[in-house]
Amino acid sequence: xxxxxxxxxxxxxxxxxxxxxxxxxxxxxxxxxxxxxxxxxxxxxxxxxxxxxxxxxxxxxxxxxxxxxxxxxxxxxxxxxxxxxxxxxxxxxxxxxxxxxxxxxxxxxxxxxxxxxxxxxxxxxxxxxxxxxxxxxxxxxxxxxxxxxxxxxxxxxxxxxxxxxxxxxxxxxxxxxxxxxxxxxxxxxxxxxxxxxxxxxxxxxxxxxxxxxxxxxxxxxxxxxxxxxxxxxxxxxxxxxxxxxxxxxxxxxxxxxxxxxxxxxxxxxxxxxxxxxxxxxxxxxxxxxxxxxxxxxxxxxxxxxxxxxxxxxxxxxxxxxxxxxxxxxxxxxxxxxxxxxxxxxxxxxxxxxxxxxxxxxxxxxxxxxxxxxxxxxxxxxxxxxxxxxxxxxxxxxxxxxxxxxxxxxxxxxxxxxxxx
Numbered sequence: 001x002x003x004x005x006x007x008x009x010x011x012x013x014x015x016x017x018x019x020x021x022x023x024x025x026x027x028x029x030x031x032x033x034x035x036x037x038x039x040x041x042x043x044x045x046x047x048x049x050x051x052x053x054x055x056x057x058x059x060x061x062x063x064x065x066x067x068x069x070x071x072x073x074x075x076x077x078x079x080x081x082x083x084x085x086x087x088x089x090x091x092x093x094x095x096x097x098x099x100x101x102x103x104x105x106x107x108x109x110x111x112x113x114x115x116x117x118x119x120x121x122x123x124x125x126x127x128x129x130x131x132x133x134x135x136x137x138x139x140x141x142x143x144x145x146x147x148x149x150x151x152x153x154x155x156x157x158x159x160x161x162x163x164x165x166x167x168x169x170x171x172x173x174x175x176x177x178x179x180x181x182x183x184x185x186x187x188x189x190x191x192x193x194x195x196x197x198x199x200x201x202x203x204x205x206x207x208x209x210x211x212x213x214x215x216x217x218x219x220x221x222x223x224x225x226x227x228x229x230x231x232x233x234x235x236x237x238x239x240x241x242x243x244x245x246x247x248x249x250x251x252x253x254x255x256x257x258x259x260x261x262x263x264x265x266x267x268x269x270x271x272x273x274x275x276x277x278x279x280x281x282x283x284x285x286x287x288x289x290x291x292x293x294x295x296x297x298x299x300x301x302x303x304x305x306x307x308x309x310x311x312x313x314x315x316x317x318x319x320x321x322x323x324x325x326x327x328x329x330x331x332x333x334x335x336x337x338x339x340x341x342x343x344x345x346x347x348x349x350x351x352x353x354x355x356x357x358x359x360x361x362x363x364x365x366x367x368x369x370x371x372x373x374x375x376x377x378x379x380x381x382x383x384x385x386x387x388x389x390x391x392x393x394x395x396x397x398x399x400x401x402x403x404x405x406x407x408x409x410x411x412x413x414x415x416x417x418x419x420x
Contacts (some may be wrong), residue, residue: 042116
């Protein structure tokens with residue numbers, strides 16, 4: 001099962017503003033009428049109950065939203081770019097590629113997060129006219145959309161998690177009580193990835209997940225390691241499946257509990273039941289009453305079952321439904337429902353000036369955006385860019401840095417000459 005992928009998402013670029021003048025036979029002084037460019041599309045992740053795996057997204061290394069269209073004459077606004085919505089399984093955690101903490105946790109069907117936002121379009125010359133500049137012959141260009149590489153991690157949202165030592169019969173029990181058909185074999189580590197089964201009782205259903213067997217040191221990477229331990233954290237109830245024919249059943253239970261406790265994440269605080277499996281064996285039937293009595297004294301709720309014959313499974317299923325319902329009711333009280341959030345934007349880089357060969361480079365998001373929008377292709381555009389840089393404090397910063405006549409001033413991909 002593919003439960004972790006990386007994907008690059010690109011929001012749409014903003015459309016360029018239109019540059020045009022009204023031309024009509026009986027309107028002698030039409031004036032500028034270029035429309036604004038459209039906004040670029042967003043890339044959105046949405047949790048969907050109908051999606052179970054991340055495999056489809058794994059084939060798409062890059063996802064790009066549509067760009068906004070350019071503004072047109074007669075103040076026609078460019079069409080906004082279409083957003084792209086990626087449907088992911090409920091239980092998907094979103095990380096920035098360079099971050100340790102999760103940016104979002106999609107645990108509710110319909111929950112959405114905007115991972116990259118489309119850029120705004122440029123203003124057309126129809127909106128750039130002022131009382132002192134009646135006929136602007138410049139228009140702004142649209143900004144480039146956000147770009148982000150994200151990591152998606154899937155943690156199963158099963159109701160019941162089957163845990164236990166290898167070869168305890170977890171997969172066999174899942175086959176018996178559900179329609180799932182995980183691989184079964186008479187050797188350890190038959191299960192190499194979680195198997196999911198739907199357990200039915202009348203019109204009710206719960207989801208059960210068979211987690212690959214745990215061994216001593218699993219929390220440190222032994223055996224199948226921590227790769228699948230994280231999936232247990234999503235379950236409402238844990239079912240410890242134990243081989244009742246083992247020499248020391250209590251020790252086997254304690255070994256699994258110890259690994260869960262060492263892993264942390266609140267796993268041992270979850271409600272849990274114990275299924276004593278393989279009761280069809282004669283030697284198990286003889287020792288079963290004494291074994292259940294000892295475990296009951298230790299505060300464990302046990303169920304004697306046979307995954308081979310199905311004996312005892314109806315009682316176990318009923319207990320699982322009751323435990324899941326109780327736990328989910330408590331979680332529902334804390335749930336805030338589906339919502340749409342935005343991946344927290346990175347803070348704006350402040351204005352700064354750095355000396356380079358032959359001049360200076362101006363750093364900062366605001367100067368860079370101004371340079372992208374206006375450029376210096378015309379004298380009027382260069383003048384407007386200088387006016388905006390002066391308001392941002394860039395001109396003052398360059399003077400402090402010792403800018404001299406003829407020095408190059410580089411802002412993004414735009415190059416100017418001092419004095420501006």
